[in-house]
Amino acid sequence: MADGGTSELIMLISGLMVAGIVTTLLIASWGGLANSVDTVQNQAEANSKTKAALTSDPMQVSWDQPSCNLSLHIQNTGALELLDGEIGIIVNGTASTVNQTRLLGNSSVWTSGEVAELQVCPSGVTMSAGQEITVTIVVRSEHYQGISGQYSFSEVIRLV
Amino acid sequence: MGGSVSISALIVGTALLGIFALASLSLSNSALSASEVVGGATDEPEIRLINASESNGVIHLNMTNAGDETISFDQTWLSIDGALPIRASDYHNQSTILFPGETLHIQLSGTGFTSPARIFVASMGGQSGISFS
Known part of the structure; x- marks a missing residue:
């Protein structure tokens, strides 16, 4: 009887330990999965609220070869504030430098509806008036739920 | 023996039910967030310039909203001859919104x-351009 009680106790403790280990493992793996899904979800939400569009007349974009200056105007068309210091531009396949950024219309922050003027220099690229080129612009938003949204778009423009 | 096995099974079962509940809750939250993302995506306005003319320094424009979104003149920018864009509401203050179909x-x-x-006019992704007559 005593042997039966001891083995029963051992079985109970073993069962509890196995259950505890399995539960801990499952909860830990589920926690990791949930965090991963949350991060992806927040990123998708931040990206969906980040948007921009060209405000310059694409038929008449100013280009000055000697001073390497392409003037572009970009409107924040998303819901989040954009960071004017974190803009990426590719001009005809060449990564370009944004030399200067300023907001039009007395704005101090690049909120929805506001327009930023960019002075871009595609180093080493020779272009002329009348030429049609493709520009790709990448913008980044302020943090939304700890994550920054990104958006990119391409436009064909004609230089003057 | 039978009692301890039952207790163990009860504990394991309860733990698994708890995990299932957590999973369901998280999935439900995910679906809710996904629907918010889809619902939050707005369409671009469809703005159209019908005609444009200039007389004594005053520019006359006929503009229509061909889409389903309202267009605010605060968020509408005009570029004349490729020059620096100007905000429409800085020069036009008789109305602030162009309603769909208006x-x-x-x-x-x-x-x-x-x-x-x-x-050329641009407003929140909608664009239109026209020559002066």
């Missing part, structure tokens, strides 16, 4: 342009 005659004075050739 066509407005807009007069812009004080822009400094005489005999312009082309005007």
Whole structure:
């Protein structure tokens, strides 16, 4: 009887330990999965609220070869504030430098509806008036739920 | 023996039910967030310039909202002959919104342009351009 009680106790403790280990493992793996899904979800939400569009007349974009200056105007068309210091531009396949950024219309922050003027220099690229080129612009938003949204778009423009 | 096995099974079962509940809750939250993402995506406005003319330094425009979104003149920018974009509401203050299906005659004075050739409008992703007649 005593042997039966001891083995029963051992079985109970073993069962509890196995259950505890399995539960801990499952909860830990589920926690990791949930965090991963949350991060992806927040990123998708931040990206969906980040948007921009060209405000310059694409038929008449100013280009000055000697001073390497392409003037572009970009409107924040998303819901989040954009960071004017974190803009990426590719001009005809060449990564370009944004030399200067300023907001039009007395704005101090690049909120929805506001327009930023960019002075871009595609180093080493020779272009002329009348030429049609493709520009790709990448913008980044302020943090939304700890994550920054990104958006990119391409436009064909004609230089003057 | 039978009692301890039952207790163990009860504990394991309860733990698994708890995990299932957590999973369901998280999935439900995910679906909710996904629907918010889809619902939050707005369409671009469809703005159209019908015609444009200039007389004595005043620019006359007929503009229509061909889409389903309202268009705010605060978020509408005009570029004349490729120059620096100007905010429409800075020059036109008789109305602030162009409603879907609405066509407005807009007069812009004080822009400094005489005999312009082309005007381009951009508003929250919607674009339109036209030559002056």
